[in-house]
Amino acid sequence: xxxxxxxxxxxxxxxxxxxxxxxxxxxxxxxxxxxxxxxxxxxxxxxxxxxxxxxxxxxxxxxxxxxxxxxxxxxxxxxxxxxxxxxxxxxxxxxxxxxxxxxxxxxxxxxxxxxxxxxxxxxxxxxxxxxxxxxxxxxxxxxxxxxxxxxxxxx
Numbered sequence: 743x744x745x746x747x748x749x750x751x752x753x754x755x756x757x758x759x760x761x762x763x764x765x766x767x768x769x770x771x772x773x774x775x776x777x778x779x780x781x782x783x784x785x786x787x788x789x790x791x792x793x794x795x796x797x798x799x800x801x802x803x804x805x806x807x808x809x810x811x812x813x814x815x816x817x818x819x820x821x822x823x824x825x826x827x828x829x830x831x832x833x834x835x836x837x838x839x840x841x842x843x844x845x846x847x848x849x850x851x852x853x854x855x856x857x858x859x860x861x862x863x864x865x866x867x868x869x870x871x872x873x874x875x876x877x878x879x880x881x882x883x884x885x886x887x888x889x890x891x892x893x894x895x896x897x
Contacts, residue, residue, distance in 0.1 A: 743772055743773065743774055744772065744773050744774070744800045744801075744871050744872075745773065745774045745775075745776060745797065745798055745799040745800050746766060746773050746774070746775050746776070746799060746800065746801055746802070746803065746867060746871070747775075747776050747777075747778070747790065747793030747794065747797065747799035747801070747802035747803070748762060748763060748775060748776065748777040748778070748802070748803050748805070749777075749778050749779070749780065749786050749789045749790055749793065749802060749803075749804045749805065750777075750778075750779050750780075750804075750805040751779065751780055751781060751782050751783060751785070751786065751805070751806070751807060752779060752780075752781050752782075753781065753782045753783060753807055753809075754805060754806075754807035754841075755807060755843070755852075756807070756841075756852070756853055756856040756857075758805040758807075758839060758841070758856050758857075758859070758860035759777060759779075759803075759805050759860070761856070761857050761860035761861050761864075762803055762805070762839070762860045762861065762863065762864035762867075763775055763777070763864075764861075765860070765861040765864040765865060766864050766867070766868065769864075769865065769868055770868055770872070773868075773871075776793060776797050776799060778792075778793065782817070783806045783807065783808065783817050783818060783821045783840075784817055784820055784821050784824070786804045786806060786821060786824070786825070787804075787821065787824030787825050787827065787828045788824075790802045790804055790825070790828050790836050791828045791831065791832060794828075794832045794834050794836075795832065799834070800834065800871055801834060801835045801836070801837065801867050801870060801871055802834070802835075802836045802837070803836075803837045803839060803863060803864065803867050804825065804836055804837065804838055804839065804840075805839050805840075805860065806818065806821060806838065806839070806840035806841070807840070807841055807843070808840060808841070808842045808843060809843050810842075810843045810844040814843075818840065818842075821840075822838070825838050835867075835870050837863050837866060837867050837870075839859055839860055839863045841855055841856050841859060882894050
């Protein structure tokens with residue numbers, strides 16, 4: 743049985759992990775989900791590493807949420823570097839599902855982005871675990887998580 747780690751934060755304004763867990767449970771019965779919640783985005787990398795090394799997770803999905811202020815953007819940069827290090831040090835995929843509060847014009851649109859991005863990346867995690875060649879079929883097709891797909895470039 744494969745293990746999927748889920749890490750989210752109390753800083754987030756929407757429970758994206760809930761959406762991803764629901765999507766995973768709809769699509770796969772042969773996985774164990776281990777969820778952890780940390781205070782903020784900079785706490786996520788170490789929790790991802792712990793899930794991989796201490797809990798034996800095969801992949802982790804990390805749900806970051808970035809506020810609109812300058813300090814939030816700097817925190818995201820630190821987080822992003824930490825996430826790359828976790829992947830390099832563990833040789834495991836950590837899917838970064840981050841939503842930036844200033845991506846949307848209002849809360850309704852922000853919720854839609856959160857739901858879509860969480861569910862689509864949950865599917866991506868399952869592809870990486872069970873059917874990675876399926877992702878190759880989507881190469882160059884302009885897939886977007888959280889928004890409408892833009893499609894491939896055309897001559």
